[in-house]
């Protein structure tokens with residue numbers, strides 16, 4: 140796919156940066172450059188929406204204000220502080236990353252992509268986000284929103300393959316403005332150029348966007364075209380993630396040092412639980428144990444379950 144002309148790039152950059160200056164959302168992690176706080180926010184935002192992240196982010200930083208304090212905290216306290224976020228494995232990865240930063244890098248977030256990628260729970264996107272937002276590096280940050288916005292603007296309603304988007308994103312990055320540019324694209328993707336209903340009339344780049352004409356001309360076309368971005372929704376209730384969440388939610392309610400046996404835990408997480416479900420529950424718990432989210436204590440014929448300390 141051919142790259143957009145320089146004139147279009149310049150116009151899009153100017154429009155997006157001007158829009159961001161006037162309209163950007165006030166988010167707590169945007170008013171800090173503290174690498175630890177930004178890492179916490181990035182991990183929280185990986186799979187949880189902004190509104191749910193904000194209160195947990197503030198409370199989490201109050202309890203664990205530094206890499207060192209998080210690294211030293213009992214795992215059970217970190218898991219409790221993650222309540223309401225879902226995908227609890229991230230809490231343990233974040234704590235493991237804090238341990239790594241304190242033990243390998245003297246408590247300072249490393250500034251090269253290879254070391255960032257080596258931190259537990261940090262994939263390509265999060266590493267790039269930390270490089271840009273926490274360390275001030277001039278790098279592209281491509282998440283789902285950015286991919287969608289750039290795809291529509293420069294290629295049309297159906298977007299473009301990841302390779303083309305990556306190359307266009309690198310070309311479009313305005314010099315010295317990576318922080319604002321990446322934040323702006325994410326804001327536009329989250330609030331205006333949404334997957335289901337892009338509101339092109341409010342969009343700062345509608346006059347240069349290759350998809351705007353299609354979306355503005357017919358409301359039906361949005362539903363048709365969004366098939367290009369659609370992923371099949373995963374059924375949550377009854378899924379392994381659902382039961383894992385229920386186990387951790389119940390254990391969070393127990394005081395330190397208190398555990399529960401398989402039978403009572405099974406009945407809490409699955410009301411129609413029977414003895415036949417025990418192998419299923421044990422497999423689920425072993426997965427949670429591998430992720431550092433539960434501690435299993437075999438006491439002869441009985442297994443007791445609790446949060447890890």
Ligand code: SF4
Nearest residue numbers: 332339342345348351
């Ligand atoms: S003009 Fe419409 S399709 Fe293009 S980026 Fe803006 S909201 Fe998205």
